[in-house]
Amino acid sequence: SQQGEEDPQALSIQEGENATMNCSYKTSINNLQWYRQNSGRGLVHLILIRSNEREKHSGRLRVTLDTSKKSSSLLITASRAADTASYFCATGTASKLTFGTGTRLQVTL
């Protein structure tokens, strides 16, 4: 079963703009991760935020976590055409990850 919902389901922006996608989850977590998947391919780990962290940065990525609302957001700044992909949040235990439904991001020139 899916952990929760990502919002929006699809997002189209122009190169250079910022993209924000949100994730809600259902259960208590130790950490939350974001993955990117290019069309029809495997997933690539982007960033992990621990339950005791509120914000984390990695390059053009900024992730926030609000455990009281069971939600997280991923901000991609100064987007590029190469950022076109599906983005998934995931919560995990040692034995598995539970993914959301994903946000499909399209960055146009």
Place this chain on the structure above:
Amino acid sequence: DTGVSQDPRHKITKRGQNVTFRCDPISEHNRLYWYRQTLGQGPEFLTYFQNEAQLEKSRLLSDRFSAERPKGSFSTLEIQRTEQGDSAMYLCASSTHWLSSYNEQFFGPGTRLTVL
């Protein structure tokens, strides 16, 4: 290439046939996972190995599915008597116990199965 590899990348089969997929994890990773992903959805967990021991299986893994990791290195996922509903992308991932607190997983490119 030191990433996770999967073989084949694509498989087309007729309903009722058996298929087997292979996954080679990153060499020093002792944990291996199988996921299934259908179009427009996120990956769904199927099963998890630590070394050669299969420690967890999803209810999605019906009795037609079997996974093995005989020597704690590569793994195989077999689907018997395939059905059209088995059509999906099958993803393999691996991780190391050194990351066990956070469980960052490294994914292979997947095997896309089409059952006609």
